[in-house]
Amino acid sequence: MARLRGLVSGALLAGSAVAQTSTFVNPAVPTHTPVPGNYTGALRPQVHFSPPQGFMNDPNGMFVDANGTWHLYYQYNPTGVVAGNQHWGHATSDDLYHWVNQPIALFPPEERVYVFSGSAVVDANNTSGFFPDQDNGVVAIFTLARYYEDGSGGPQTQNIAYSRDGGYTFEYYSENPVIDSTSSHFRDPKVVWYEDHWVLVAAYAQEFVVGIFTSPDLKDWTFASNFTQHGLLGAQYECPNLVKMPVRDASGAVIDEKYVMTISIQPGAPLGGSVTEYFLGDFNGTHFTPTDAVTRLTDFAKDNYAAQFFYGVPDGQNQINLGWASNWQYTQKVPTGNLEGWRSTTTAPRVNYITEAPRIGLVMVDEIYDLSPILDNKLKETTCDGVGTVALDYSSVESGALYIEVNVTNINTTLLTEYSTLNISFASPASGDILQSGFYFSGDTPFFINRGGIKGFDNIFFTDKFSVADVYSSGSRDTLASWSTKAIIDRSIFEVFVDRGIHAGTVVFYPSQPLTTLNLASRLPEGTSVSVNIWSLKSAWAEYENEDGTVVGNVTTHEKSAEKKGKAVYKSKFTV
Numbered sequence: 001m002a003r004l005r006g007l008v009s010g011a012l013l014a015g016s017a018v019a020q021t022s023t024f025v026n027p028a029v030p031t032h033t034p035v036p037g038n039y040t041g042a043l044r045p046q047v048h049f050s051p052p053q054g055f056m057n058d059p060n061g062m063f064v065d066a067n068g069t070w071h072l073y074y075q076y077n078p079t080g081v082v083a084g085n086q087h088w089g090h091a092t093s094d095d096l097y098h099w100v101n102q103p104i105a106l107f108p109p110e111e112r113v114y115v116f117s118g119s120a121v122v123d124a125n126n127t128s129g130f131f132p133d134q135d136n137g138v139v140a141i142f143t144l145a146r147y148y149e150d151g152s153g154g155p156q157t158q159n160i161a162y163s164r165d166g167g168y169t170f171e172y173y174s175e176n177p178v179i180d181s182t183s184s185h186f187r188d189p190k191v192v193w194y195e196d197h198w199v200l201v202a203a204y205a206q207e208f209v210v211g212i213f214t215s216p217d218l219k220d221w222t223f224a225s226n227f228t229q230h231g232l233l234g235a236q237y238e239c240p241n242l243v244k245m246p247v248r249d250a251s252g253a254v255i256d257e258k259y260v261m262t263i264s265i266q267p268g269a270p271l272g273g274s275v276t277e278y279f280l281g282d283f284n285g286t287h288f289t290p291t292d293a294v295t296r297l298t299d300f301a302k303d304n305y306a307a308q309f310f311y312g313v314p315d316g317q318n319q320i321n322l323g324w325a326s327n328w329q330y331t332q333k334v335p336t337g338n339l340e341g342w343r344s345t346t347t348a349p350r351v352n353y354i355t356e357a358p359r360i361g362l363v364m365v366d367e368i369y370d371l372s373p374i375l376d377n378k379l380k381e382t383t384c385d386g387v388g389t390v391a392l393d394y395s396s397v398e399s400g401a402l403y404i405e406v407n408v409t410n411i412n413t414t415l416l417t418e419y420s421t422l423n424i425s426f427a428s429p430a431s432g433d434i435l436q437s438g439f440y441f442s443g444d445t446p447f448f449i450n451r452g453g454i455k456g457f458d459n460i461f462f463t464d465k466f467s468v469a470d471v472y473s474s475g476s477r478d479t480l481a482s483w484s485t486k487a488i489i490d491r492s493i494f495e496v497f498v499d500r501g502i503h504a505g506t507v508v509f510y511p512s513q514p515l516t517t518l519n520l521a522s523r524l525p526e527g528t529s530v531s532v533n534i535w536s537l538k539s540a541w542a543e544y545e546n547e548d549g550t551v552v553g554n555v556t557t558h559e560k561s562a563e564k565k566g567k568a569v570y571k572s573k574f575t576v
């Protein structure tokens with residue numbers, strides 16, 4: 001959860017303990033039932049999660065249960081299209097593309113105490129003692145942030161709530177907080193299991209410290225170590241994650257495993273606003289030791305922040321994450337708020353492991369998660385020898401969403417010139433809006449994205465052009481090189497996974513008219529094989545719509561609710 005601008009002062013306050021046995025319900029916020037949504041708008045992504053209405057930011061509490069149901073909670077303002085009034089929204093999915101909106105999972109415990117970011121775990125062994133006769137108990141661990149009547153920020157403490165119905169409804173623990181604090185910038189706990197104990201990482205945001213704590217039972221936490229002032233600092237550290245993942249060789253075989261520490265920075269990213277960096281290293285149960293002095297970024301564009309890894313992915317397997325596809329520099333201004341009543345989407349689900357990138361060394365790969373549940377028709381399957389074009393009118397694809405795969409093989413790098421490029425662009429012939437991307441196979445080998453030709457939104461911080469140097473080949477004279485890319489476009493979000501996911505780029509864009517044509521052009525030496533597949537994607541929301549286009553979500557079960565009625569009429573003080 002980012003700093004809520006204008007509300008945060010340096011105010012430090014002792015004695016922050018609050019007995020959170022009831023919750024404070026704003027009468028404008030529905031309980032027991034999902035918030036209904038209209039997912040038909042021209043800017044509304046069709047294969048990504050976005051909130052039914054209102055404002056979403058960080059993904060929270062992500063876990064997969066024993067039935068393979070993925071749970072996504074998220075920072076949620078159900079009463080407005082800017083940040084504030086933070087609740088935990090909730091959605092579930094069997095495939096990470098089709099999401100069912102569920103009733104809000106966590107409400108503020110008191111007026112002006114908000115539920116900020118955090119995580120959730122399945123306490124299958126009843127380590128917490130909350131679950132006498134079940135193995136699917138869920139414990140959520142999150143920051144409660146207090147604000148005073150004058151809008152200044154009070155303490156941020158770490159708290160827990162438990163769910164006996166698999167993560168649909170929660171009860172606040174009576175002895176909260178579980179990690180007390182007087183700091184107004186201590187937040188975003190992420191918990192994992194390590195051999196025989198729980199491990200929590202949380203950000204002392206303005207001190208550039210990730211605090212590491214351990215616990216046998218999720219209730220009693222012991223300070224273990226600090227990971228202090230690493231990499232880019234920006235102006236705050238937020239949303240740390242610590243996760244173990246396999247290291248794979250070029251053939252995909254697992255050769256090792258390593259821990260990844262991610263830290264989201266906001267504000268002060270190199271490109272402005274929000275970004276996520278990560279460190280590779282080892283973890284021994286109490287201390288994270290980086291492998292090298294290298295700071296790596298998860299994305300080369302501007303719209304992938306606060307990503308979280310799902311708890312419950314079995315040990316030894318690739319990890320899976322979702323990020324918030326936005327940036328605090330403009331997230332509260334983008335046109336979906338005024339035009340369609342919602343703001344922010346998650347990224348597509350990504351699969352992660354570590355591998356060796358040519359010349360660069362170890363990197364975390366971001367691959368697109370199995371798309372088969374939403375793959376529709378193969379619209380194009382074509383190959384060419386070096387020079388070719390594909391022109392596709394996809395105005396008849398109802399979702400407006402496409403998946404594109406390009407493989408380039410037999411590249412003789414000695415024959416490349418400064419003109420050796422392959423571009424993919426999307427346009428609206430009606431309005432002239434255009435989104436461009438492409439790769440230069442020689443020189444500094446940049447992959448670029450340009451959203452500067454998109455006309456529906458502009459802002460001084462809405463940077464147009466992004467690029468990354470993809471060292472795809474060692475450049476030997478005796479071997480032919482290869483390169484590939486995958487991309488998804490979904491109405492107002494474009495994601496590329498360059499060179500097997502060694503680089504990922506995520507951009508949101510807001511066209512004045514829907515984009516409906518794709519143009520792909522390659523100009524490469526004779527003998528180079530270019531292979532292109534393009535699929536339409538099926539809307540993951542349309543099937544949940546009723547006859548007037550509204551998605552209500554799941555109201556059939558889980559009538560029990562954690563909340564008890566608040567007393568006072570509530571008015572949000574947030575004026576972000």
Ligand SMILES: *[C@@H]1O[C@H](CO)[C@@H](O)[C@H](O)[C@H]1NC(C)=O
Nearest residue numbers: 038040041042340548549550
């Ligand atoms: C849903 O949104 C679309 C596009 O903004 C609008 O045309 C339609 O009237 C809305 N439907 C309802 C039921 O409000």
Ligand SMILES: *[C@@H]1O[C@H](CO)[C@@H](O)[C@H](O)[C@H]1NC(C)=O
Nearest residue numbers: 065066067069135136165166
């Ligand atoms: C899995 O599904 C079964 C049948 O619906 C249900 O009884 C059980 O509680 C579910 N398990 C979890 C972990 O949610």
Ligand SMILES: *[C@@H]1O[C@H](CO)[C@@H](O)[C@H](O)[C@H]1NC(C)=O
Nearest residue numbers: 122123124125127193195196
């Ligand atoms: C649960 O208990 C098993 C058996 O003792 C142990 O191997 C495992 O690490 C424990 N896991 C958690 C999450 O408590």
Ligand SMILES: *[C@@H]1O[C@H](CO)[C@@H](O)[C@H](O)[C@H]1NC(C)=O
Nearest residue numbers: 126128129130131132133134
């Ligand atoms: C779970 O923990 C509670 C509290 O320690 C205990 O009463 C209960 O017996 C435990 N249940 C199991 C199945 O271990």
Ligand SMILES: *[C@@H]1O[C@H](CO)[C@@H](O)[C@H](O)[C@H]1NC(C)=O
Nearest residue numbers: 204207208209211223225226
């Ligand atoms: C860990 O960092 C926190 C926040 O800066 C600080 O208060 C605490 O004293 C540090 N602990 C140690 C042992 O350095």
Ligand SMILES: *[C@@H]1O[C@H](CO)[C@@H](O)[C@H](O)[C@H]1NC(C)=O
Nearest residue numbers: 225283284285286287288289
């Ligand atoms: C973990 O690493 C730290 C720092 O290197 C060291 O002080 C500590 O003893 C190690 N703990 C274990 C259990 O190895």
Ligand SMILES: *[C@@H]1O[C@H](CO)[C@@H](O)[C@H](O)[C@H]1NC(C)=O
Nearest residue numbers: 412413414415477478479480
């Ligand atoms: C690349 O092209 C050069 C110039 O035609 C040629 O000498 C060389 O053998 C080619 N390399 C490969 C690996 O085919």
Ligand SMILES: *[C@@H]1O[C@H](CO)[C@@H](O)[C@H](O)[C@H]1NC(C)=O
Nearest residue numbers: 419421422423438521522523
């Ligand atoms: C790709 O785009 C770049 C930048 O606009 C342009 O210079 C280049 O000629 C394009 N390449 C092709 C094959 O169209």
Ligand SMILES: *[C@@H]1O[C@H](CO)[C@@H](O)[C@H](O)[C@H]1NC(C)=O
Nearest residue numbers: 405406407484531532533534
């Ligand atoms: C690209 O290569 C991958 C891996 O060999 C293959 O699975 C995929 O079908 C290829 N796609 C195209 C468009 O050639």
Ligand SMILES: *[C@@H]1O[C@H](CO)[C@@H](O)[C@H](O)[C@H]1NC(C)=O
Nearest residue numbers: 099100544553554555556557
């Ligand atoms: C609602 O939840 C129930 C129980 O989890 C499930 O069987 C049903 O398919 C869900 N409905 C929708 C629309 O997903």
